[in-house]
Amino acid sequence: MQLAADFDRGHVFTDRILNMRGRGETLLLGAATARPLVEKLLPGVSVIGRPRMSQLVYAGPKKITRLPRRSAVVAFSADEVYAIAELIRRQRGGAAVVMGSLSPRTRNAQVELFQSGDVDFLVATDAIGMGLNLDVGHVAFAQRRKFDGFQYRDLTPSELGQIAGRAGRHLNDGSFGVTGQVSAFDEDLVRAIESHDFEPLRMFQWRNAALDFSSVDMLRRSLDVVPTREGLTRAPTGEDQGALEFALRHDEVRDLAVGKAAVALLWDVCQVPDFRRISPAQHGDLVVTLYSYVAAGGRIPDDWFARQLAYADRTDGDIDTLSARIAQVRTWTYVANRQGWLDDQVHWQDRAREIEDRLSDALHERLTQRFVDRRTSVLMKRLRENAMLEAEINENGAVHVEGQHVGELHGFRFVPDQSGDGQDGKAIRTAAAKALAGEFDKRAERLSRAPNEDIVLSSDATLRWLGQPVARLVAGENALKPQIVLLADEQLTGPSLEAVTARLQTWLANHITTLLKPLIDLRDAADLDGIARGVAFRMVEALGTLERQEVADDIKALDQGARAVLRKYGVRFGAYHIYVPALLKPAPASLVALLWALKHGSLDMAGLAELPALSASGRTSITVDPTFDKVLYRLVASASPVRARCASTFWNALPTSSARWWRGSDRWRDAAGRRHPPGRRLHGDRGDDLAARLRGRGFRLDPARAGLPAREAHREGDGAEAGGRVGRGRRCGRGRHFGRYAGDGGE
Template sequence: MKGAFHGTSSSYHTMPASIRAALGPTNTGKTHYALTRMMAHASGIIGFPLRLLARENYERLVKIKGERSVALITGEEKIVPPGARWFSCTVEAMPLDRKAEFVAIDEIQLASDPDRGHIFTDRLLHARGTVETLFLGAETIRPLLQKLVPGIEIDIRTRLSSLASTGHTKLSRLPPRSAIVAFSMSEVYALAEVIRRRRGGCAVIMGQLSPRTRNAQVELYQNREVDYLVATDAIGMGLNMDVDHVALAQLSKFDGTVPRPLFPQEIAQIAGRAGRGMKDGTFGTTADCPPMSSALVEAVEQHRFDPIQRLYWRNHELDFTNPANLLKSLTRPPPLRGLTAGRVASDVTTLESLMLDPDIRESARGKRATALLWDVCQIPDFRKLGDDSHTRLCARLYMHLLKEGAVPANWMEGHIRGLAKTEGDIDTLMHRLTGVRVCSYVAARTEWSRHSTMWQERAREVEDLLSDALHERLTARFVDRRATTLLRRLDSDSDRSLLSAVKPDGEVLVEGHSIGRIRGFTLETDVAAGPDRQIILRAGRKALLHEIPRRIRLLQDAPDTSLRLDATNGELFWEDTRLGRLAAGPSLLRPAIQLF
């Protein structure tokens, strides 16, 4: 860590730099407060836990301060105008060598995450604004903040609205404006399929989505084209939407190593997305998930959780004399109580794998070559294929950078062009997007390419192309606009009847949607048996309340010549419409009529 973020600067103020924390549950306005504080300073940097949030708040800042004054830095995106004064970043990508009056870290309690926690802990211990430093997060980290940052001022904020449990609710009975949360892609897909069949459709939010796809799905929900949202716990981190109810479909998750129960504070983080501003929210369970215990419900409703006992730490004072010393410095034990070593991160496992390569062992000699090797190891394994493909990619890039000083243009061109294909299913498109993220990360390292701006633009074009295609696939699979519209009108308390019409050819339109064709007195739908058909028939019955009596009057007034009997099978016809058939009656001359 470079020293520009430490202490005070006499060129700014003679007063000591303040270090403060705003802690509390979701919906307390912490992020808005931090952005307001940052804009009150001449310069500022704020670190967010997700690329999506960094992008979202960058756009908020641009609207207020203008494009020339605001920068965005994430692993995959770098937009840094020459006169940029306010920076929205992911925590990992914060420019730590840049002086700023204000520095803030969002969701600081993630320092207790065994995978990414060491990054947040490092920022907690070392990232400082020259005038003001602000940490945002859950109150559970309060004791450790006071211990690790002596003299820190802590502001406890209360939730703007209440959060109440409604227990377990069947999927089919969830109220509109509900978010259903699961913890695996397969479970999200399964739930979204059920919601489409029973409630007309839903938007889908997962951490793996690109910002563009995620925003398009959010817009689908926010514009009320659908009334339901199925998501992973990605919605727990700062996703601001008009959600009234959060229903958890699972109370456990796979944490990268083993399945485990959700911690109460994790449930609160997710459930807290219900309600916004002064509007109250509700939460509960759904699908096959059992109800929460009374103790868990009380903890979530009252925001009372056990304090965090430890934060994850990794040494930041690295030894680049050679790869072996680098690895040794990375595994140095924590210096303070309350800090512990986290899981071995992917950058360390990549380093260990590359050190086994004879060519790299031979080439990685001296500080420059070792520092470059560590930089390459920082490339995230977005694809997570479970084989050694990521290590091989890093090895090739390292040798190119070491020997040629840049990533070859044909490497970038080949990778980006190979990913620019929009055919395939949802999973195929998501896999291509992870590949583009790797290209974007490499292109964003401006020192690695002679034309980094061009490659960033090319990668962004392909990401946008794939993102739009993915949004279309998700919408086509999980949204039935006709069913959504009809259900909304059928379930409405409004006295307004359904707007319907029957065209001369018998096609039945309800609220602008074709639901089938009426032949005689029978509605023939284009949907097979199942929940969709039940929705159509419900709408059809309401829509034909006036049409059926009209047809009965026409039949009553019709001349006898318009009726005929098919002698071969006993079927009765009114003009060209089959009405029914003759059946055995009380006598030969008094047959019964069986209507179709």
């Protein structure tokens, strides 16, 4: 009944209150604010009160992201409704949307989305104030001002109370409050809403229902009649009356609107609702067109009506586009239901309803896609039901719970989907933890029985099982015994945890023993003693390669028997290094470097990832990178850095020995006939690089021979002193000659 005071539609409700009666009795339902006026207009009316059976309390301001489940957020513009729904989707999983502009089918589908528990939040305009019974526990006002068709104004206390009263049902208490930028309600307003104590309505809107259709002028006069009864006021000009005035500006309409039936038909056409809300002029043009067809020809042409429906019969586009099409087709649905306006009325009714239903379903789907995270809503609903969750893990580790992708299972660690945050992320983690409870034990069982080939140690010190990371290495008590740290979630516990740990420790010990067997044998050798054992200990500590100068005194003190025992374990005495050739192969060398980095450096040190690839390429020398640790060249590349380039431990002896090997030669030419020294040929160095490296290894330039041809340089060198390792004069790029090498030539 209180809607009789509405400026836009109030006169319709007033007419029903005053003039519509049932056969036996008439029931008028409404708020207590309308009671004084109804009792005044209808003397003797019997009033029966139905007080609220539950409590409605004020909960104060709350952030949208902190609203309780089963909340309705109220705003009064489509843009604001959409913005709030989008925020709730990101933070809380999704929301249903209810607005007066939605078609009944779309609105009902959105309400069902909320009622079924697929979403826990509803964002709506004041359309939820009447006509919808919802399981809402809390109503939050995100706005207090609305446009009522004439102006922007604050909602009255009774209007706020009507909307807030949606919270709670029957014996279930409800609450209301504010959110967003809305200021907290004052105490008087809170008291009024909680006690349902509002000022009574003073006026009902009224428009004359006894219209005179004898002429258009008489129709106008009858519409302008003012009420004579107290408590009634003439309603503002409605859209139907505005459409009438617009139509009467057209001569063709005035010519057709002659006689009572024609004027009544004109007023009937003016009743077509303006669902499109484009402009009064466009709606007026539609009224003129419809009246011209019906009044002149008796029927609306089928081909014209079919074209109008075809314009709206498309389900592509966004929410606003579909809403506009639904508004159009609702107009044609109304027209199709007017008696006598179309030839095959039933056909066009069915056709218009079919299009409206299809568009309504498409709009519901778009609203759901935009404002509902199906994954989160499904998971949260199943979690609330405390049901067993069905989990599926494909061969790539993708985890699906109840058909929804929730993340990836990497070894024994679950990585949630990165698109989930807030409540979404919490739901994903909770659902995954519940669904994957038994998967960790199954994986632990398979890993404990896995063959060695299924487990690998990657260059970043990560142990991988079938490509998935399951553990990482950290420094242990010594370099050859690193510790294992499992990469696993808390679900891996008890016997499963122990089985995985034991299997990985066994694999790691076997891996180190296999690749570094010469080093392990040297460490455990029982037939080494004295200085030889000390040298062996130093080599094990250095992971297989020692700078000779570091143990020069010990090496000189070794007798031939001790050297023979060390050679038995693979030790070689080079010109610059004491080393084990078997450990210089790419796989052992990479493992040695990794173990050294764990013990003495860090896994992100420069060169640890790059040098193994260079070593495995088979190069005899490589360019020195000053940012790489020099120890890595010794361990990984098995090389000794000298100025711009470094050569491997084996090839480092060649510049010295090649002076003896190639003593009788005077020139060397490549396939193109270019001269180059033997060392350059063997090392692959450019002349400048080889010269720099020879300087670094103790060669010196003999100025007296620098300009001699190669043959004369050899002749001069034949008389050189042979008291030490003597390198005959070699021509090393661009005519430079190097003489005696002041160092050990190796053994």
